Amino acid sequence: MNNHLADLPAWAAVPAALLLLAGAGLTLIGTVGLLRFGSFYQRVHAPTLGSTLGIGCILLASMLIFSVLESRAILHELLITALMVVTTPITLMLLARAALYRDRSEGSDEVPPPPSGSTTVPKPGASDEAGV
Amino acid sequence: MRRLMRRWLPYPLMTATLLAVWLLLNESMAPGTVILGGLLSLATAATLGVLDLPGGRFRRPWAALSLLGVVLVDILRSNWAVAKIILRPGGGGRVSGFVRIPLDLRAPYGLATLACIVTATPGTVWVAYDRRRNTILLHILDLVDEQEWIDTIKGRYETRLMELFE
Numbered sequence: 001m002n003n004h005l006a007d008l009p010a011w012a013a014v015p016a017a018l019l020l021l022a023g024a025g026l027t028l029i030g031t032v033g034l035l036r037f038g039s040f041y042q043r044v045h046a047p048t049l050g051s052t053l054g055i056g057c058i059l060l061a062s063m064l065i066f067s068v069l070e071s072r073a074i075l076h077e078l079l080i081t082a083l084m085v086v087t088t089p090i091t092l093m094l095l096a097r098a099a100l101y102r103d104r105s106e107g108s109d110e111v112p113p114p115p116s117g118s119t120t121v122p123k124p125g126a127s128d129e130a131g132v
Numbered sequence: 133m134r135r136l137m138r139r140w141l142p143y144p145l146m147t148a149t150l151l152a153v154w155l156l157l158n159e160s161m162a163p164g165t166v167i168l169g170g171l172l173s174l175a176t177a178a179t180l181g182v183l184d185l186p187g188g189r190f191r192r193p194w195a196a197l198s199l200l201g202v203v204l205v206d207i208l209r210s211n212w213a214v215a216k217i218i219l220r221p222g223g224g225g226r227v228s229g230f231v232r233i234p235l236d237l238r239a240p241y242g243l244a245t246l247a248c249i250v251t252a253t254p255g256t257v258w259v260a261y262d263r264r265r266n267t268i269l270l271h272i273l274d275l276v277d278e279q280e281w282i283d284t285i286k287g288r289y290e291t292r293l294m295e296l297f298e
Contacts, residue, residue, distance in 0.1 A: 041228065041257070052207050089248050100269075
């Protein structure tokens, strides 16, 4: 593998290295945010740095390196990008809705009440708000 | 002809996407790969009929490209903004909170796309969708002005999505 990478010309190696550093850096910043933020709803924002631009930079670097090494367009990574974009919202919504449900039933005043405006504790399955 | 189409090609866009995925995975445009991938995607799309998917339509692929451009720019900008918030020492003065946004968009695939966009831009998280009032509840990391966010979601994304899906 190392021998392969030694063949990589500088014009490709430099941008690929910068992209990898940027992607890894963004993911690291997101992880730091996970530590620093206070509430659940703030924390859930932080890792999205890694799951959007962070992984985007890393995949671009991968496409660049392998396209140059094999002298043809390597486009696998587009699939990874598409699948990430489509599946991340599902996990995030599940987490956010679980947190919202918990906070509402605990009567927390940090979260908005259910849209019906009633102050009663939401019963399972009786919530007005549903995921798409 | 229409009946034949409906029988064998109920989801043309889905079939084309599956074929594209197959060709990308195989990294080949050889006739054998194309034929096998074509048969597989036809069969897979046909089984989708069992799932009773909500109907929808997709128009103006070129408008989708302009939406993609807008979203890519927003991803770059919001990544930068959230990274700055995280690295700011003390993190003082920042207010985050919930915003309820009234929507005009009702097409299910349009809403799903909006969910992907909201999630893909750091700083906004889709929390819940109220089908009866057609509103979404978002959590915004850096909430300065609620109206500004309502205008952003409706102006930048919703009008374009309604052009595409409704």
